[in-house]
Amino acid sequence: MLFDSLTDYHIHTPLCAHATGWPVEFAERALQLGFKEIGFADHNPMPDYFDDWRMSLAELPRYLDAVAEARAKFPQLTIRLGLECDYLPGKEAWIEKLASMAEWDFLIGSVHYLPEGWEVDHPKYIGRHAGEVEPIWESYWKTYGQCIRSGLFDFVAHPDLPKKFGYRPEGDLRRFYEPAIAALAECKGAFEINTAGMRKECRELYPSFQFVELARKAGIPVLINSDAHAVEELGAGFDQAVALARSAGYTETGRVHRRKLSFAPLPEPSK
Numbered sequence: 412m413l414f415d416s417l418t419d420y421h422i423h424t425p426l427c428a429h430a431t432g433w434p435v436e437f438a439e440r441a442l443q444l445g446f447k448e449i450g451f452a453d454h455n456p457m458p459d460y461f462d463d464w465r466m467s468l469a470e471l472p473r474y475l476d477a478v479a480e481a482r483a484k485f486p487q488l489t490i491r492l493g494l495e496c497d498y499l500p501g502k503e504a505w506i507e508k509l510a511s512m513a514e515w516d517f518l519i520g521s522v523h524y525l526p527e528g529w530e531v532d533h534p535k536y537i538g539r540h541a542g543e544v545e546p547i548w549e550s551y552w553k554t555y556g557q558c559i560r561s562g563l564f565d566f567v568a569h570p571d572l573p574k575k576f577g578y579r580p581e582g583d584l585r586r587f588y589e590p591a592i593a594a595l596a597e598c599k600g601a602f603e604i605n606t607a608g609m610r611k612e613c614r615e616l617y618p619s620f621q622f623v624e625l626a627r628k629a630g631i632p633v634l635i636n637s638d639a640h641a642v643e644e645l646g647a648g649f650d651q652a653v654a655l656a657r658s659a660g661y662t663e664t665g666r667v668h669r670r671k672l673s674f675a676p677l678p679e680p681s682k
């Protein structure tokens with residue numbers, strides 16, 4: 412894979428309590444793979460104790476220090492600073508506050524929590540998916556549209572997340588995808604192809620080809636990210652992700668710096 416013309420902007424750290432590998436370790440691995448640019452996007456802090464899979468607000472300085480340490484140790488690598496932010500309807504003001512707390516290069520908008528109050532991707536709720544695929548997908552995609560329309564984020568994460576455990580509704584899924592694409596087009600949003608799905612039960616990139624093709628036709632910018640929670644996952648599945656983007660007609664991917672999007676050519680998939 413030609414990592415030198417790609418970026419990986421969705422990388423976690425041990426501060427979220429379910430990832431291994433500190434920024435210096437990811438940076439070292441990135442250089443070994445040939446990346447010139449990566450970015451960290453750990454799960455955002457919340458104002459109070461909220462759940463057990465994110466840094467606390469008191470730990471935010473440690474996160475900033477850990478990224479600064481990697482930048483200082485590996486000046487030859489461009490390292491962007493980001494956060495993966497849970498979008499919660501009604502809690503937009505918290506994201507605005509977070510946005511002013513550091514010199515972020517990007518904020519990623521994610522929907523893990525459904526408004527019904529549970530995490531659609533959490534293994535402890537796997538049993539809920541079986542009989543309830545349709546309402547779960549409706550709720551997820553409605554929230555996803557709100558996340559896009561909030562305008563708080565530089566791009567949105569892992570579309571299609573509810574397929575993680577392999578449950579998908581019957582029929583043509585464009586009924587879920589089209590409103591999200593319309594929201595992205597209207598709000599000038601961008602999305603990621605996230606390779607973590609390849610490592611989950613669904614064994615598929617997030618999102619599906621259909622979503623990517625609709626997005627390309629609507630002129631929506633795409634980024635390619637691994638969602639690495641361990642050093643070995645950095646850049647994982649990028650061959651497949653590049654092939655997916657190319658098959659949908661994309662020729663460029665997005666770069667982000669200080670919350671501004673620019674573009675770089677997408678490499679040819681390696682044979």
Ligand code: ZN
Nearest residue numbers: 423427454640
């Ligand atoms: Zn995570």
Ligand code: FE
Nearest residue numbers: 495521523568
């Ligand atoms: Fe996520």
Ligand code: FE
Nearest residue numbers: 421423495638
């Ligand atoms: Fe993530």
Ligand code: ZN
Nearest residue numbers: 495568569638
């Ligand atoms: Zn994620």
